[in-house]
Amino acid sequence: MTEERAALPSWRPGQARDEILAFLEASGQIPPEDRLACFDNDGTLWCERPRYIQLEFLLHHLQQRVQTDPALGTTPEFSAVLSGDAAALEQVGLPRIAMALTGLFAGLPADRFKVLVREFMAAAANPALGRPHRSTVYRPMLELVDELRLRGFAIAVVTGGGTEFVRAVSQELYGVDPERVVGTLIEYDFADGEGGPVLTRTNRVSGTLNDGPDKVSHIQAQLGRRPVFAAGNTSGDREMLTWAETADGPSLALLVDHDDEEREFSYPGTGESATPTEPITDVAHRRGWTVASIARDWAEVFP
Amino acid sequence: MTEERAALPSWRPGQARDEILAFLEASGQIPPEDRLACFDNDGTLWCERPRYIQLEFLLHHLQQRVQTDPALGTTPEFSAVLSGDAAALEQVGLPRIAMALTGLFAGLPADRFKVLVREFMAAAANPALGRPHRSTVYRPMLELVDELRLRGFAIAVVTGGGTEFVRAVSQELYGVDPERVVGTLIEYDFADGEGGPVLTRTNRVSGTLNDGPDKVSHIQAQLGRRPVFAAGNTSGDREMLTWAETADGPSLALLVDHDDEEREFSYPGTGESATPTEPITDVAHRRGWTVASIARDWAEVFP
Known part of the structure; x- marks a missing residue:
């Protein structure tokens, strides 16, 4: 027990840590092939305030592009973004803005997009x-990832954000291979070029946004197994957390509660989920999930 | 070099083995994150004659179901299959028959389908x-999988067959986790049940069949990186093999040529590809791929 407590040094003693340690201890009973742990990304593994990191990346490139092509800034989506005017932003809406920004990268080969993400994140x-941004990952969560991996868990990142955006840095930040990043995927166009096949990004989402019930379906489609551990922080993680919680045998659903205005941010986990539901912290208490309060449970927040 | 030669004991000395050994030796120059090897399954990792193993599985269940429900056997698809009449089979066509057979499992939860596949394969x-069937995997290919894995390669199975069918046995037969099986995926229906989310199989293909150019697109979508090694045996593998071959740095495209009527089967690799192309062995010679002749290059075929 002493050894295991030493294993999560950034977690303060308390109910959340006790429940995590109990799950880690019980995980030996789980068949190795069922040891899958799914982590939401924004607000669960890295910071999502004041704006999503991916949105910062998109804005950075929009600003660069507008310098050489000012007309680009006059579309409703981009003028709302560039003005920063709250009413204009709300009127256009984040989904439409996100898709317009995504379109800035249409026509790029997959490898080139990866380079742009890495340059930005550096x-x-x-x-x-x-x-x-690379240092706004949560140290207690990285410690938990390590402990799960030590016990034979496959670690997956299940994000509402862009699959390829997160894949560009998942190995470096979390030790997670690209095939274990499940996100919102932009379609590629295939062409049989002179030097072999060429895949270029489009501005179309493949299938559906990775949020809510679709997180469950996409995990099954891409990863082919049901998680026995899941961590999240918004309503968009509700179904994924419930899916892990209701698996046979030992399981854990972990909710990160952002309640620390001093060291990070304080905000409710309403998320962008399409379905209005009860507050996710209420769901957590009702279903007996483990709640990690940043203010109470984390001795350190960042590396 | 002596040590490496000892590493592929079922491969006879010759050009194919030499080229494979040269690639294995050069693979140390490949950045670790790019070490992805993609293997087609039917006819590349396991035997596909006289019929696909998955088709045997489907027929087995059809015969069981018809015993309790004889009317089921009167549909055009199933009566063609059950009669074994070549003309009737050709008229209905394999894709339509495969989808009808797939429909036998609509409504099953993911875990139950996995159990059925494992029972059959046992x-x-x-x-x-x-x-x-479990012993009709190709011993020389398993040795190659081991050698690649020893050098830090992620091993993926990229099959025209059903994703979930292959996932049910991929860990046991090949040591490949389900998230590294890319195949033809059947959609699930999501329901928010009393005891948490429930996913049930439908009779709808998700997206497109995993064949030809779609193998390339699906690898990028699911695995997020480009292979530097690919192995296949039919025209349906052409684009995947070309994609691996034309990657930067050391790469290898390997074609298995079924030319051994005595120990296995002899047939051309025309496959089920929608696009009529030149014979795949001609493509291989033209592009300089490595060709593994079963008769010439494999000292042993099966375990």
Whole structure:
């Protein structure tokens, strides 16, 4: 027990840590092939405030492009974004803006997009926290990833964000291979070029956004097994967390509660889920999920 | 070099083995994140004659179901299959028959389908070879899988067959996790049941069959990286093999040529590809792929 407590040094003693340690201890009973742990990304593995990191990336490229092509900034989506006007932003809506921004990369080969993401992540910083985005991953969650991996778990990142955006940095930040990143996927166009097949990004989402019930369906489609552990922080993670919780044998559903205005941010986990539901913290208490309060349970937040 | 030669004991000395050994030796120059090897399944990792193993599985269940429900056998698809009449089979066509047979499992939860596949694979045998299907995997290819894995390659199975069918046995037969099986996927229906989410199989293909150019698109969508090694045996593998061959740095495209009527089967690799193309062995010679002749290059075929 002493050894295991030493294993999660950034977690303060308390109910959340006790429940996690109990699950880690019980995980030996789980058949190896069922040891799959699924982590939401924004707000669960890395910081999502004041804006999604991917949105920062898209805005960065929009600003660059508008400098050489000012007309681009006059579309309703881009002028709303560039003005920062809350009413205009709300009127156009995040989904439409996100798709317009995604379109900036249509026509790029897969490898080129990966390079752009890595260049951005090597340099850009969170404007409110004053630390690089790459250092806004949550240290307690990385410790938990390590402990699960030590016990033979496959670790997957299941994000509402862009699959390829997260894949570009998942190995470096989390040790997660690209095939274990399940997200919102942009379709590729296939062409049989002179030097072999060429895949270029389009501006079309493949299938559906990876949120809510679709997280469950996409996990099955891409990963082919049901998680016995899931972590999330918004209503968009509700079905995934319930799916893990109701698996046979030992299981754990973990909700990160952002309640620490001093060290990070304080906001409810309403998320962008299409289905209005009860507050996710209420769901967690009702179903007996493990709730990690950042203020109470995390001795350290960032690396 | 002596040590490496000892590593592929079922491969006879010759050009195919030399080229494979040269690639294995050069693979140390490939960045670890790019070490992805994609293997077609039917005819590349396991035997596909006289009939696809999955078709045997489907026929087995059709025969069981018809015993309790004889009317089921009167549909055009099923009566053609059950009669074994070549003209009737050709008229209805394999795709329509395969989808009708797939429909036998609509409504099953994912876990139940996995159990059925495993029960079948534990018992059923290849009718021509007189050995269990599980023992019709190709020993030289398993040795190659091991060698690639030793050098840090992620191994993926990229099959025209059913994703979930292959996933049910991929870990046991090949040591491949379900998320690294890319195949033709049947959609699930999602329901929010009393005890948590429930996924049930439908009779609808998700997206497109995994064949030809779609193998390339599906690898990128599911695995998120480009293979530097690919192995296949039919025209349906052409684009995947070309994609691996034309990657930057060391790469290998390997074609298995079924030319051994005595120990296995002899047939051309025309496959079921929708696009009529030049014979795949001609493509291989033209592009300089490595061709593994079963008769010439394999000292042993099966385990």
